[in-house]
Amino acid sequence: MAGKLAGKVAIVTASTDGIGFAIARRLAQDGAKVMVSSRKQNNVDNAVKALKQENLNVEGLVCHVAKKEDRSxxxxxxxxxxxxxxxxVSNAASSTYFGPTLNTxxxxxxxxxxLNVKSSFMLCKEVVPEMEKRGSGSMILVSSIAAYTPMSMIGIYSLTKTALLGLNKVLAPELAAHNIRINCIAPGIIKTKFSNALTQNEDALNVALSTIPLGRLGTPEECSGAASFLASDDSAYMTGETIVVSGGMTGRL
Known part of the structure; x- marks a missing residue:
């Protein structure tokens, strides 16, 4: 039985571990041909090897999304x-400072x-001609629950993720004229290397868990289904929207 993404070709940035890797795997499991990418060749090689061992149709490429030549x-x-x-799927992001926001x-x-905002915009802008050739397309920006409820010690990171919600809203009507959809996913606190600073501190972890109605952290795989849905024709009448995957954490701008 063909998957719901059979015949589709997908690019997932920063997809050699964590949420990006889980999304790349799920899209491939659902039938897409997937290009995996990240900044380090070794990471790309390992990810591609792991996915090909699952008989998934993937290839890999080193790409620093902040560099125009790499995006091209x-x-x-x-x-x-x-x-x-x-x-x-624009997933690449960094958080380069931890502390009071005004000390950034x-x-x-x-x-x-x-990296978090400009690169996403440039990826969206530059991929349009290729999607137009196919007659349609789906763009997915990976934001964060921090876009709605900023986290004090990663204030500017939170701000960049809020900016992605705005980018989503700005681009949706313009891309619709090209039969291209764009939507966001806003993960909550997910068990990844990226969240280690929080999850490995018992006090901080307990505070975080107290804000999650489901009472546990999420897994990267629990974000991947939303991405597959947004990539597929199941969401054909959705654009400019954000799916929050946060275990019930509240988020409102």
Whole structure:
């Protein structure tokens, strides 16, 4: 039985571990051809090997999404290997400062906005011609529950994730004219390397768990189903929306 993404080609950035890896795996399990990417060749090789051992149709490429030449190569190689691009999942992000927001160094501020926001915008902008060739497309931005309820010690990171919600709303009507949809996923507190600073501190973890009605942290796999839904025709009448995957944590702008 063909999966719901059979015939689709997807790019997932920062997809060699954590949420990105889980999304790449799920899209491939559901029938898509997937281009895996991250900044380190070794990580790309390991991820591709693991997924190919599951008989999934994936390839991999090193890509620093803040570099135009890397983004161009990512698109060109995906088209060369798979014939086109139907789905873009922009997952790459960084948090380069932990502490009071007003103490954030300027270079950390710039790095976070450059990677977390500008790169997502440029990826969306630059992939449009390839999606137009296919007649349609789906873009998925990975935001965060911190977009709704900023976390004090990662204030600028939280701000960049709020900006992605705005980018989603801004681009939705413009992309609709090209028959391209864009939506967000806002994960809650997910068990990944990225959240280690929180999850390995017992006091901080207990405080976090007290805010989650389901009483536990999420897993990367629990974010992947939302991505597959947004990539598929099951969500054909959805654009400009955000799916919050947070175990019940409340989020409201």
């Amino acid at each position: 190569k990512l698109f060109n190689e995906t088209v060369k290997k798979f014939g086109g691009i139907d789905v873009l 160094p300027e270079d950390s501020y710039d790095k976070m906005f450059d």
